[in-house]
Amino acid sequence: MTKDSSQTALLWIVAAGFFMQSLDTTIVNTALPSIANSLHVAPLAMQPIVVAYTLTMAMLTPASGWLADRFGTRRVYFAAILLFVIGSICCASAHTLGQLVMARVLQGVGGSMLLPIGRLAVLRSVTGEQYVAALAFISVAGQLGPIAGPTLGGWFVQAITWHWIFLINVPIGAVGLYAVQRFLPAHGETQAPPFDFVGCGLLSLCMIAFSLAIDAPMPTHRLAWSAALFVLAAVSALAYIPHAKRRADPLFKLSLFREPNFSVGLIGNLVCRIGSSAVPFLVPLLLQLQLGYSPLHSGLMMLPAALAGTVAKRWIAPLVRRYGYDTFLLVNTVIVGSSIVAFALITRGTPLVVGITILAVFGAANSMQFAAMNSVTLKDLSHADAGSGNSLFSMVQMLAIGLGVSIGGGLVNLFSAQVGSAALGFRLAFVCVGVITLVSAWVFRHLDEAPASRTVHGQATQGAGR
Structure with missing residues (x-):
């Protein structure tokens, strides 16, 4: 395979991963009433399946670059697609809201790495003068997801069942897994700098506590629980400041x-x-x-x-x-x-x-x-x-x-x-x-x-x- 054809295949792989991630962010919304009816819950109680997915991606995105350096770009990107596909199958198999939320978390783990690591693979394989054009090509896939997602989700619910809004990821992911092994350059492991697990944990705790405080799931004493969670979010955020000052390579520099x-x-x-x-x-x-x-x-x-x-x-x-x-x-x-x-x-x-x-x-x-x-x-x-x-x-x-x-x-x-x-x-x-x-x-x-x-x-x- 020539260098040009290899780069073209790489761009299509990364674009497909980005499309799969952006599609899944929007395809769920039109299906929420049908999913709620199937799981015997109120439609407005369905926001945890959206929040769980986006919050998981928010927490794990900073670790994606370190994982790629530590274990190799191709290996981690393959794992990201595999986790996303397994999470999609678990979503389609869920019988309760709790099961669906946990499956969305698993999806989010894979989704958090699809775009950052794909972008990193492009950066390492495409020359500087072609990089902007390559990212522009990938961004088209991100634009197609929100366009197709709501309509496709509505069609699946009406013509088949809501389960297909998740099962659609399986054939796409299967092709992606083959393509990653076949075409993605095998950038090896590098001497990755130490990852700031403590800083990532503090900011993740802040985001989780703040999100739960907004819509506390506790049936009793919700106001007290919300206040306590807001305090926990503030404390964990403030604790990051002295931690970042002490550490030579914090997750995010205060500068x-x-x-x-x-x-x-x-x-x-x-x-x-x-x-x-x-x-x-x-x-x-x-x-x-x-x-x-x-x-x-x-x-x-x-x-x-x-x-x-x-x-x-x-x-x-x-x-x-x-x-x-x-x-x-x-x-x-x-x-x-x-x-x-x-x-x-x-x-x-x-x-x-x-x-x-x-x-x-x-x-x-x-x-x-x-x-x-x-x-x-x-x-x-x-x-x-x-x-x-x-x-x-x-x-x-x-x-x-x-x-x-x-x-x-x-x-x-x-x-x-x-x-x-x-x-x-x-x-x-x-x-x-x-x-x-x-x-x-x-x-x-x-x-x-x-x-x-x-x-x-x-x-x-x-x-x-x-």
């Missing part, structure tokens, strides 16, 4: 936060993504539970947002060059937050074109928001800090998705119980998560604006992010 735009971008990303991540979870539930849509119809309704997001990506660079990051993010954040609030206006009598327009506006603005937030957060980091900063940034992204689902679902349950109307509960929840997104506009006002001539290249150079 990262001396770059002001990184700190502001990280906080702004977390706040903004909490609101926008609630939408893919809440909208299919609203359409099916309140408006009477079929699973396939609700999946098709998510297409305008995904397609508009794909089209809008090309607008971001010229807009930022003209207006600068601070002005663009301020205005665009208002558009994203306002479109989320607008979902509260959708009822059974709302014309279809209005719903599609709101979804398209949200999808376009949200896609540009992610690209701009990614770029402004990472663009000023030094070469030495870029890898560590990107890893921390990926953790925050995954954490925000889980928090958005927990907060969105929790608000619907809270308001529905308080006002005695699930429809009004959904409306008030959309207003709240929209307001949370709008708060991030205030955060982005604290950016140190760089010269407007700088282009938005963060996603291309730092990886195929979302």
Whole structure:
């Protein structure tokens, strides 16, 4: 096999892994009511299967590079696909919510390594001048997942059973396992630096405690449990500071936060993504539970947002060059937050074109928001800090998705119980998560604006992010 054909095969392998991961993040949402009915639980009690997956990926993503160095890229990537496939089979075999949550954790273990290690394999095999083009090719697979996921999930539920939203990963994964052994270069083990297990444990404990505090699963004394979990999250986060100061090679260097735009971008990303991540979870539930849509119809309704997001990506660079990051993010954040609030206006009598327009506006603005937030957060980091900063940034992204689902679902349950109307509960929840997104506009006002001539290249150079 020639070098060019070997590199082409590598790109297809990594793109397939990224597609499988991004598909699984979105395909579940339209199937939640059907899964809930099969497992005999309330649809709004299903958020743990989304949170468990994203939180597991957030915790394990920083270890992926170390694992690749320690055990070899091909070996670890093979293990990642295998774990993802086994987790998918376990998901399809689950008979209780608890079993499904545990299977999603196993899926998350594999999913946490698919993109970072695939990206590392490309970096080690593709020359510098071809690297950006290679990552752009891989990112297309990440864009196809959210486009196909909701519709495919709805079709599987309606035409076959919900189990196929997970079983679809088995043939894809089987081909991937063969391709990894056949085509992926065998980068051997290297002398990996000591991994900061203590630092990773402290930050993981912080994320788990914070997520549980948002939506405490305890049936009694929930307020007390939430307060205790918030305290535990704060203590574990604060404990990381002296640990990082003492250790020569901490998981994340504290010097990262001396770059002001990184700190502001990280906080702004977390706040903004909490609101926008609630939408893919809440909208299919609203359409099916309140408006009477079929699973396939609700999946098709998510297409305008995904397609508009794909089209809008090309607008971001010229807009930022003209207006600068601070002005663009301020205005665009208002558009994203306002479109989320607008979902509260959708009822059974709302014309279809209005719903599609709101979804398209949200999808376009949200896609540009992610690209701009990614770029402004990472663009000023030094070469030495870029890898560590990107890893921390990926953790925050995954954490925000889980928090958005927990907060969105929790608000619907809270308001529905308080006002005695699930429809009004959904409306008030959309207003709240929209307001949370709008708060991030205030955060982005604290950016140190760089010269407007700088282009938005963060996603291309730092990886195929979302």
